[in-house]
Amino acid sequence: MSHDEQLQQYLLPNYGRYDLWPVRGEGAQVWDRDGKRYLDFAGGVSVCPLGHCHPAVVEAISEQAKTLMHVSNWYCIDKQAELAQVLCDEVAAIRGKSFFCNSGAEANEGLLKLARRYGVQVRDVKKPRIITFSHSFHGRTLGAMFATSQEKIWGGFGLTPEELGYIHLPFNDFETLAHTLESQPDVVAILVEPIQGESGVNAVTPEFLRAAQDLCRKHRALLLLDEVQCSFGRAGEMAGWRTIVPGDEILPDGISWAKAIGSGFPLGAFWVRDTIVGNGEKPVHLCDLLGPGSHGTTYGGSPLACAAGLATIKVILEENLCQHAKDLGESIATEARAWNHSLLGEIRQFGLFIGFSLNSAALAPLADGKAPSIFLARKLLDAGLMTVPAGPDVIRWLPPLNITLQDADEALRILRLVLDGLVSHSAPATGD
Numbered sequence: 001m002s003h004d005e006q007l008q009q010y011l012l013p014n015y016g017r018y019d020l021w022p023v024r025g026e027g028a029q030v031w032d033r034d035g036k037r038y039l040d041f042a043g044g045v046s047v048c049p050l051g052h053c054h055p056a057v058v059e060a061i062s063e064q065a066k067t068l069m070h071v072s073n074w075y076c077i078d079k080q081a082e083l084a085q086v087l088c089d090e091v092a093a094i095r096g097k098s099f100f101c102n103s104g105a106e107a108n109e110g111l112l113k114l115a116r117r118y119g120v121q122v123r124d125v126k127k128p129r130i131i132t133f134s135h136s137f138h139g140r141t142l143g144a145m146f147a148t149s150q151e152k153i154w155g156g157f158g159l160t161p162e163e164l165g166y167i168h169l170p171f172n173d174f175e176t177l178a179h180t181l182e183s184q185p186d187v188v189a190i191l192v193e194p195i196q197g198e199s200g201v202n203a204v205t206p207e208f209l210r211a212a213q214d215l216c217r218k219h220r221a222l223l224l225l226d227e228v229q230c231s232f233g234r235a236g237e238m239a240g241w242r243t244i245v246p247g248d249e250i251l252p253d254g255i256s257w258a259k260a261i262g263s264g265f266p267l268g269a270f271w272v273r274d275t276i277v278g279n280g281e282k283p284v285h286l287c288d289l290l291g292p293g294s295h296g297t298t299y300g301g302s303p304l305a306c307a308a309g310l311a312t313i314k315v316i317l318e319e320n321l322c323q324h325a326k327d328l329g330e331s332i333a334t335e336a337r338a339w340n341h342s343l344l345g346e347i348r349q350f351g352l353f354i355g356f357s358l359n360s361a362a363l364a365p366l367a368d369g370k371a372p373s374i375f376l377a378r379k380l381l382d383a384g385l386m387t388v389p390a391g392p393d394v395i396r397w398l399p400p401l402n403i404t405l406q407d408a409d410e411a412l413r414i415l416r417l418v419l420d421g422l423v424s425h426s427a428p429a430t431g432d
């Protein structure tokens with residue numbers, strides 16, 4: 001049986017996959033089973049900050065695999081403790097504690113449980129509610145999926161966000177947030193992505209983030225940040241929200257991480273600020289609220305996963321990849337904006353987190369019923385460039401943070417060529 005036949009027969013049909021079979025990767029390049037080379041500006045959807053098979057990560061994983069791959073969280077794991085300190089000191093840069101899991105959805109589940117536990121035990125709320133925002137994406141587990149505001153993600157599963165305690169509000173709308181917190185005393189937290197990736201690289205405004213923090217403090221709601229896609233240098237800072245509000249002005253109560261943290265090795269984490277939240281006589285530290293028995297995982301934070309995480313963050317820091325991402329991202333955006341291309345709209349760029357919004361009206365007639373972003377991503381793939389659609393009208397670039405100027409030039413050249421080809425294809429025939 002061929003691999004194609006195996007895939008058809010044995011895998012669930014939940015992905016609309018491209019017919020591309022990558023078999024090898026190195027840095028920003030990937031080769032398929034026919035030997036065709038691609039420039040990977042999708043990066044496993046923001047998962048490979050150092051590109052494919054970075055020697056430092058390969059070595060860390062190989063060494064750890066030879067030493068100790070897994071032990072239960074019943075025991076103490078040295079690499080986990082080390083990584084927790086690095087996350088606290090170098091990424092959050094705020095005092096707090098972490099829990100390790102395997103994915104972004106699980107990291108968000110942890111934050112959602114933290115919020116509910118805080119509501120019940122500290123605020124004495126019977127049915128806690130959590131606010132999330134339009135166009136958000138928080139993952140595919142039951143909790144994270146209903147926290148996600150897009151109906152295409154949660155629809156058809158026989159529950160509603162309201163039943164699970166979520167309130168979805170418009171993104172960046174301070175008035176509505178203020179009004180809702182005023183009128184709904186059962187709200188115990190808000191969960192927000194500083195830069196929304198899945199729906200088109202849309203950032204929270206600094207004003208909104210500041211105001212949301214003030215409102216959270218006023219109403220004793222937790223400020224939770226979903227940093228699964230935008231952290232670890234992707235947007236130019238280790239902490240994604242510092243791209244929006246630099247410095248220490250924003251003090252999140254909880255943060256979720258995954259994707260880039262393990263360079264492709266499954267690893268996620270959530271972090272909780274060390275802050276006192278109780279009203280009673282005994283101080284309650286938020287970061288100690290999930291005590292023994294309240295949460296857990298078999299695989300999360302294994303020695304192997306944490307070795308991958310430690311190696312990844314070390315390289316990002318030592319090679320100053322945050323600054324590199326800022327510089328290169330800006331030069332890519334500047335060049336692409338200068339084209340004034342008829343098929344491109346606004347280009348939203350935060351480090352190497354870049355969204356090219358498309359002139360969908362012009363692309364739609366060519367797209368054969370597909371979303372313009374999916375159509376263009378396919379064309380780019382045929383031309384040797386892997387990218388990711390972000391909603392129907394945006395193409396996302398999430399290349400390794402250590403790409404070279406040549407990689408960036410090659411990607412821009414392919415994008416330009418494909419766009420120009422589409423323009424000439426769509427231009428009405430001129431008769432004489």
Ligand code: PLP
Pocket residue numbers: 045102103104105106108137138139140193197198226227228229258259
């Ligand atoms: N949160 C955000 C912001 C994401 O972008 C994603 C994945 O795209 C998730 C959560 C879910 O992460 P995972 O697919 O690892 O569960």
